[in-house]
Amino acid sequence: MARGEVIGCFGLTEPAGGSDPAAMTTNARRDGSDWVIDGTKRWIGLATIADVAVIWARDEGVRGFLVPTDAPGFTATAITGKFAMRSSIQCDITLDGVRLPADAALPEASGLSAPFACLTDARYGIAWGVTGIARACIDLAVEFTRERRLFGDALAAKQLTQDKLARMFVRYETSVLLALELARLKAAGPIDPVQISVGKLNNVQDAVAVAQAARQLLGGDGITSAYPVMRHLANLEAVRTYEGTDDIHALIIGRALTGHSAF
Template sequence: MPATPSPLPPFDPSDPLGLDDLLTDEDRAVRSTVRQWAADRVLPHIADWYERGELPDIRELARELGAIGALGMSLTGYGCAGASHVQYGLACLELEAADSGIRSLVSVQGSLAMYAIWRFGSEEQKRQWLPRMASGEVIGCFGLTEPDHGSDPAGMRTHAKRDGTDWVLTGRKMWITNGSVAGVAVVWARTDEGIRGFLVPTDSAGFSAPEIKHKWSLRASVTSELVLDEVRLPADALLPEARGLGGPLRCLSHARYGIVWGSMGAARSCFEAALDYARTREQFGKPIGAFQLTQAKLADMALELHKGVLLAHHLGRRFDARRLLPEQISFGKLNNVREALDICRTARTILGANGISLEYPVMRHATNLESVLTYEGTAEMHQLVLGKALTGLDAFR
């Protein structure tokens, strides 16, 4: 006789597609650790930090993130956790479910500054910086964007000139996360040999990082300008394996992958807030979740949220198999950030006037995602990346 099939588990509103089945026990343990850290250290304070426009105790937070292995976590050696890319993605999702600013701190540290050193640095540079960055003792930043050159970094004006065996850097970088609290800046500059990367200790003479104020997005995040006024560096400050624009772009691809996951964390937070509100808020004698229009909104939000998480999982598996293409990362960033924004905006309509209150996470996530939509490649730039991949025709110039 055929065996009696096991009964199916009940439908889970928090995991309607059963995506947890794709995770290993180790994956779940990583997710649980990061989620618990965010619940303990970020969620009780984040509304106040956001309202005040600051991220106090950032150095302590960095050390705590280092202690749980979240900094440079998919890198190997030098004190890094050596986690899978799926596990790194899960961490990004949980961090951004708390706040985009916290995930940005981790992304810039690990996927931009640390990755640049790990991938393009000398052995001496790796030993000097990576263990202290993995522990959170040293915070890093990544200087590519300039005041007049955002989507077109090839036009950068920051330049480095040789003076004997030294390099002298002059220029400005803009919208740099972690800039004013960093101990080392990875700065990209034009040289006679093309674009090269440099490791700039932030206590170098001529270096300053004034913090950018008056932001209405990513308020719980340190954002700075970098000013390099004839900063003199020794020859060994040069990243030896990075030549041309491909170096910083490869770093950006690594960070964009984290955004594919992270944006779904912000979306999940807003969806959960809307679902809870719809179940408890009463109008016309019953919960608003009992009305057809509200249920339609929730159903559409759940569709896009969990499709986005499934896409992130797929890209993560490809990354771990070393089969992930930059165009596929563009696919993920374009879709997931755009859909996350729509989920946040729809959640705001369900919460009504309460949707704009910091008592709920919705408006905070929505305004943060306006920055996430723009940084590390605007939606338009990723559309053009995909357009070129699809047609074989370059529409950038």
């Protein structure tokens, strides 16, 4: 996988909901020296084209397993009908008596701390990635309003337009600075996952606000496929759900502030 010779996928989320991985129902049991896995996963990226799946299942605790996707009993089906993330493949996975050798279990991945470590890095990546969407929307809105004429002048010359653009840019700059600070904290040593939740929650919400303002500035053109704003908005709505919903990150931050878990 590191050499790019095979594709992997990460099987944690289940159909009943991704926000409570501790309640997973996919199970692993010993049968002699082998493991046998039964269960279902949902919204697993690239599963239909992956060569190997990292599947999280419960026995006495939670373990990670390396599962070849051509193993008997492993089925991946692409999810269709999506309005967001259409260039990516998300899948349902069914594991029906998938038999694995003993060494398929990841030896140092016991409990939920291992998949959560992966989620923390993914959330950090999102905190950066959505700033690119915000910047793209700002660039587009500036160019469009410079060329669009309204009431005898460029739309960009209007006070309300400049107010919107200024607020969009402040949100963008704030998000970039927050992501940069997270990068510095990660470079200095282990980072508190709560800080990552702050970045993911704030930057996604800021990007949504920027894209919504860009849609307004483009008027009717903003809802057409001639411009990417509605595609960005649809994708951002998906980002608000995956790698921890807005509500989950708010609860993570709230627990850190109060000492009380509200999950």
